[in-house]
Amino acid sequence: MKKKKPSVRHTASRTDQQNLILDRLFDYFSHPKGQKPTSENEIEVSFYKCSLNALPKNFHDNTYNGVNIIMLLQYQKENSIKVPIYATFKQVTDLLEQYKGQLPKKSDHFDPNKPLKGLKLDAQIVKYLETYKKDGGKISKSQFESATEGLSLKQIQERGYQKRNGLKPYNVFPIEKIKHLLPQVFIDEREYFAEQEALEQQRMTPEMQDLLFVEKAQLIIEAIGVPVIESYQDRAYYLPNKHQIIIPPRSKFQSDKAYFAVILHELSHSTSRDLGRDINHAFGSVGYMKEELIAETATLFMCLEEGLDTFNAHAQYLESWASHFEDKKKVLLSVCKQARDAQKYISDKVIEHKQKLANQPKYVVPNNIDSKFALTEKYTEELALFIAKEANTFGCVIPLKGQKIIGFNRISEGIEVFSEEKSVKLQGAAAMTFKRKLSELEMKQSLFNEEITHPCASKKPDNQQLNQSFRHRL
Template structure:
């Protein structure tokens, strides 16, 4: 090859490199960015699967992870809460924290993130592992109609029970003697106020507890038939959780016959809704024992759909907020017009 040919080839290579650089500057999306997006998507799927696996493991071992683990005679509120902010955890996070409490035998209802523990002058005891919780972070996107939609994106974060942290003075938990000495049926004033505040028609007759959607009425056995008042209140809160699904309230689908998957899903919502409400009221009732077919249906759906428990917990949290007349902030900005 001659000197002139070498020179021309060199100019051609430089020209190609310049064009490639200009093209890259106009279209800066690299293969690394695509890989990062793929990893983020996989992480979300893993979070759903992690939570679902925990619930399946608990049910397989005969434990309902939505059963509050605290002794009813304790004076503290039974919903798990953040020790620094004093805010209660909600939805699926309640199930995760209750499940961890049972598995590890924690005595405290309080939790902190690693940074919160440091800010309060404490530190995590060496060798202790965190519990992973989730929260929804708003993500905006434009739909085909030109409107801006707010999509909730699932994100993980980690917390430690106060039993796992040193350097922070723990609250002294004392039994409530009033509760310890209670026997038989004793009216729970707070629970009665919440129940009456729903405005739902409740009849006391017969020996079965049920909600009839067609008439929007609850039937309960007389209070005298219950061995303990907590069992009465946990049962009626279960039925009230059903009633929140009526079309004039939260308008949930109430379709499905006994034994069907739809019916079992509604039963799970009522189970969770009652558990959340009982925990807030300090009620440690046993409620009605669920039929074996419900457990089988729940396990089947959990294995088929990793978002199943999230859907049920979200609906139960809405029912709980409706019962306690707490405004649902999450529904305020589900969608906004640009």
């Protein structure tokens, strides 16, 4: 006897349910969480904070995927969730039953036999399900594919086979709501609780937070290894044919943080080469818009994974692009999946890079430096002010801020500057102005007969030697 087909009402209900899920997803993309640039000539990035910058995890401490990340991020923002770990009612009920002896005693406000009474499961996630049937009865995917291979859709239907797919919603809740009931062993096994506690005790100035963002962003850029080229133009972009990122000068950005935030967005585009995404689309086309959404979402996921402030680098036109998908909401499911793939690719590279750095010997200033110098405190301070000023013009100078400079070597692209803590390569105009400033400071120091002179000099040079030295360095 054949099983009854699902009623039209049931099918319509399921379709409406999926549309509600897609509506929520579309709403997130069409209302970016950031401020638009205040002028067309200004490249700006707006940041927004959340309690713990991290990807949402489930009861088993595994990270959620794609669309569920977006749905839970929305929920966290609306409900001020601090620890993004979620569970189903049954999962927590079974856990508390196992540790029932540790629960508080019965009172007017708590019943250990019903520890979750009154708890609302108001967060939602989805699962993508596929079902296969023969004459109304369920069969496996392999059975369906074997029996219908080479058949047209009409033939498949005539022979009683049916394939259905769709999104099925599940309700979960953040377990921080019942942290006081959870066994300590469960809490200790999940690092998010310790991270949130440390975050609440941490006291950082905005300047310290920005510096931390810049340092972590630099590490990510080093891990991926895509060259970043500064160019005097008003937009940033990734060049697939050269595998390079072109970025406007640092002077086009309001902060170091904004400068590196845009580079991270372009890094997400660069994953297309190894992940097989086609990004050769005309500006404004559906394909172009989809890639922008993938890159922006991947950057969001990346920042959450690395504990960085999240942002929307292109809020102004991201909003207008997303509006074109109103009748194609399902494409956003693909966006979320590909964004998650891009983020995982970057995160794996970062892990490899950190391991490589951990195994490398500690940085030591090399002995074979072409131009060594030692400046008095007065000129060291002047050099520090110069570096801070130049870092507002050239992004490649930013890593030298706060560093004590030892000297530099000439390389084919420019110079490699050495400090007590690191080496930094400068190119083009940045290299020229840096060399010119160092020569100027050495000359001033020698002319005014300061105590500390060039370490390689055996005697005080005369004016003719100084002029020759100055021309040689330039």
